[in-house]
Amino acid sequence: MEDKEPTFGKGKVCYIEIPANDITQSANFFSKVFNWSIRSDNQGNISFDDGVGEVSGIWVKDRNPMTEAGLLISIMVDDAKATVLEIEENGGK
Structure with a gap:
């Protein structure tokens, strides 16, 4: 990834605690x-x-992972099928 300045915009998601x-x-x-x-x-x-x-x-340890439906964050990928396979190969479900 080349170094670049992030884009700015009112309402843009920019930080996540997992x-x-x-x-x-x-x-x-x-x-x-x-x-x-x-x-x-x-x-x-x-x-x-x-x-x-x-x-x-x-990443944080002071909060439990969600067990009920709540905020949903989507991650963009260019090939959903290939990404699902990669997720499974790396222990994801």
């Missing part, structure tokens, strides 16, 4: 399947930038 029981496993999954860039800070927090440099975020 609850995870195993942050390293989750980070590796999103990196492999969706080409997210993973980084960590000097306090051990693991963060990400999406595959196109528009959205960033962090």
Whole structure:
């Protein structure tokens, strides 16, 4: 991914906190399947930038993963069938 400035716009989603029981496993999954860039800070927090440099975020342990329907975030892919196979190959369901 080339370095570029993100686009700005009122209402644009730009930051996400993802609850995870195993942050390293989750980070590796999103990196492999969706080409997210993973980084960590000097306090051990693991963060990400999406595959196109528009959205960033962090994995957190202080919140439980959702067990009921709630906010739904979609990740754009160019080939849904191939991505589903890649998700399954990397432990996703």
